[in-house]
Amino acid sequence: MPGTKPYFSTDFTLGILGGGQLGKMLLYKTRQWDIATKVLDPSGAAPARLACNQFQQGDLMDYDTVMDFGRDVDVLTIEIENVNVSALEDLEDQGVRVYPPPAMLRTIQNKASQKLFYTDKGIPTAPFTRFAYTSEITDSLKNGGLSLPFVWKSARFGYDGQGVKIVREAADLQGLPNVECIAENLVDFATELAVIVARNPDGEVVTYPVVEMEFHPEANQVEYVLCPARIPDKLAGKAREIALKAASAYGAVGLLAVELFLTPGGDILVNEVAPRPHNSGHFSLEGSYTDQFEQHLRVILNLPLGSTDNKVATVMVNLVGEADHRGPVSYEGIGDILAMPGVSPHIYGKKETRPFRKMGHVTIADASLEKARETAAKVKARIRVQSKTKEA
Numbered sequence: 001m002p003g004t005k006p007y008f009s010t011d012f013t014l015g016i017l018g019g020g021q022l023g024k025m026l027l028y029k030t031r032q033w034d035i036a037t038k039v040l041d042p043s044g045a046a047p048a049r050l051a052c053n054q055f056q057q058g059d060l061m062d063y064d065t066v067m068d069f070g071r072d073v074d075v076l077t078i079e080i081e082n083v084n085v086s087a088l089e090d091l092e093d094q095g096v097r098v099y100p101p102p103a104m105l106r107t108i109q110n111k112a113s114q115k116l117f118y119t120d121k122g123i124p125t126a127p128f129t130r131f132a133y134t135s136e137i138t139d140s141l142k143n144g145g146l147s148l149p150f151v152w153k154s155a156r157f158g159y160d161g162q163g164v165k166i167v168r169e170a171a172d173l174q175g176l177p178n179v180e181c182i183a184e185n186l187v188d189f190a191t192e193l194a195v196i197v198a199r200n201p202d203g204e205v206v207t208y209p210v211v212e213m214e215f216h217p218e219a220n221q222v223e224y225v226l227c228p229a230r231i232p233d234k235l236a237g238k239a240r241e242i243a244l245k246a247a248s249a250y251g252a253v254g255l256l257a258v259e260l261f262l263t264p265g266g267d268i269l270v271n272e273v274a275p276r277p278h279n280s281g282h283f284s285l286e287g288s289y290t291d292q293f294e295q296h297l298r299v300i301l302n303l304p305l306g307s308t309d310n311k312v313a314t315v316m317v318n319l320v321g322e323a324d325h326r327g328p329v330s331y332e333g334i335g336d337i338l339a340m341p342g343v344s345p346h347i348y349g350k351k352e353t354r355p356f357r358k359m360g361h362v363t364i365a366d367a368s369l370e371k372a373r374e375t376a377a378k379v380k381a382r383i384r385v386q387s388k389t390k391e392a
Helices: 021-033 063-070 085-093 102-109 111-121 136-142 233-250 292-300 334-338 369-382
Strands: 013-017 036-041 054-057 075-078 128-131 150-154 164-167 181-185 191-199 205-207 211-215 222-227 254-262 268-274 313-320 327-332 343-347 358-366 384-387
Touching (some): 013 021, 036 063, 063 085, 075 292, 102 111, 102 233
Parallel strands (some): 013 036
Antiparallel strands (some): 128 181, 150 164
16 A cells, blocks of 8 residues: 555545535545545535535436546545446446445345345345335235235335335235335344444455444434444454455445344344445544544545544434424524533534434443433433424
């Protein structure tokens, strides 16, 4: 790895597909290192628009738009999976360095393909059945090919709890889109875990500590992330081994967030993965020697990997829109939580709130994980993401 890198204070340009909160937080580090950036996002109000050197509004799924955007960047990366992979493959053929690799992204974009990949590679995951259309599930239930309960997952375009539903009776299928999907066995799990793996083009790899995730029961999205996870070291080691196996099998370059189920019997199953910085890694902004966004830059630029050790125990609280609020956002209680020790709010810059939309997060750092978790509960009770006009 040469000592001189032509990235800093030069005309080298990093392209980022997606300008949401992940892109915004990645730009914290490009600004720190004076790396020129160009961002593409469909929204003219994207949170990353103000921090990049060039901002372009456009459709991430449109082939020509992505091709035109990517031709004049040196390295191209993503902050969201829903992008035109055919364009990324062609840009790679033209010499643009694209991370994560487009072939890997194509597999991950489709949850059915992703699950088949784990089966083929011997990576533990919950049993599942693949369907071309949701309507086929009814016949499968009638014929005994499938039994209740199960988890319905849309094969494409699901995130933040969208495109996922627990089906306990046939009536629960009503209203679901008639799309390619999977029916996954409902796992009896004790805890949901996650591991972020960083792997560079040379195959060097590090993992962050295993985190424990607590989910909101109504929104089906992460509410708290605790680092380190409150599990025995042996199980933490097993979780990291499985995450490493997945990253190696994919040939990952960049970050790979691996979400896992820990069963009461000690089995660890891969739920799904995300090939980018991830909500489960936000704790690292205050808790790690090298946060996940800096690590992502180090990886895709083939710079030395940073330490993933914790500086301190950390709990992250997601800030999401109140269930009955939609419209211009108003944050209540920010001053109160800033008075609490170890609390660091991150507001994403989205001007409009809606029910359960991710609007920010708060990290709580403490020498004691238990005390951090107690403070996190106080933060959650005090802060409110509301609109100026409550929904009727």
